[in-house]
Amino acid sequence: MAASREGDRKAYRQFLAEASVRIRSMLARKVGAYSELEDVLQECLIALHTKRHTLDPGRPVGPWMYAIANYKLIDHWRKRGRSPLVLDDDADMDVAADTFAGMDVEGLLGALPEAQAEAIRLTHIEGLTNREASDRIGIGHSAMKLRVHRGMLRLKEIVDEQER
């Protein structure tokens, strides 16, 4: 950062790239969805740049950078609503037809908690919408979305583990 301030743009590019790696790894622990993570990361990088005058020369960069990143993350959550979990219906429902081809789907579902497995059976196998499925088993619409979302995330993890 010191070299960047002397006008070295290459050094500044390097600083920003390094900052983006560190902030991304911090955000990855707190933000689930990839697209959302990239949005917050980009906001953080722009904030680091526009508020770079608030970093005093000689002071450590880390606390300054993470304080801004944390502020932007909280601001992002506030804008979007309090839940740090993104319930993206389209993403959850938009599973490519051959994603689970050749796999023992029932076996996979058996590895999930029963509530999540049932939610996925209703929405992804029987083809009900989230609302129809929530009406059928008598739970709230949001609760159904949450079950499907968490179940799909877990299924993806299981499949990834098996492919390794």
Add this chain to the structure above:
Amino acid sequence: MNKTDSILDELASQGALPAAGHSLRFITPLLVALVVCAGATIAVLDDAFPGIATTGAGPILTKWGFSLALVLMAPIALWALGRPGRRTNLSVAILSVPFVLVLGLLAMDLSINSQTSFPGETWQRCLTAMALLSPLAFGGAIIAMRALAPTNLRRAGLVAGLFGGGVAMTAYAPFCPERGMLYMAVFYCLPILIMAGIGWLAGPKLLRW
């Protein structure tokens, strides 16, 4: 190349050298607030320093001692609050010292002078001045803070409120004929704390960046 990479390139092409004058953008609104409040009071009110010949400089020195302490210490706290990653507990906590001293003096004053005339004759004018001038100076502090990057918006709003109240008191005190610590506690300290409370509540809305 993804969007994040192109943002990195775009930002890097602008260079890391910060724009000049950011300190000035912080200090100017604070000074303007102080000058406007003092100027407005001088323009509207007559008879500065009433009773200084009879009661001496003690009352005005006490009032100014308290208010100037806030006016000088609040910008230091605001400066620290506007720089992410800085520890700010001490610079904010130290702002409570003038209030603690006033409480101590109030206890002493009440134990010595049990027959204090309260609330005095000009309390309405005092409250009006505090109510009009505090938000003005508070606005200056908010503008000043927007030049920086506060990450604790409530705390920054609270300190901006203390600055606003401190400036209002500094501007009006020379025209205040009242004395006694009870008067000071109720008609100066309390409005300042109310302004600080408003700042604490409004900070997240006014200081978001």
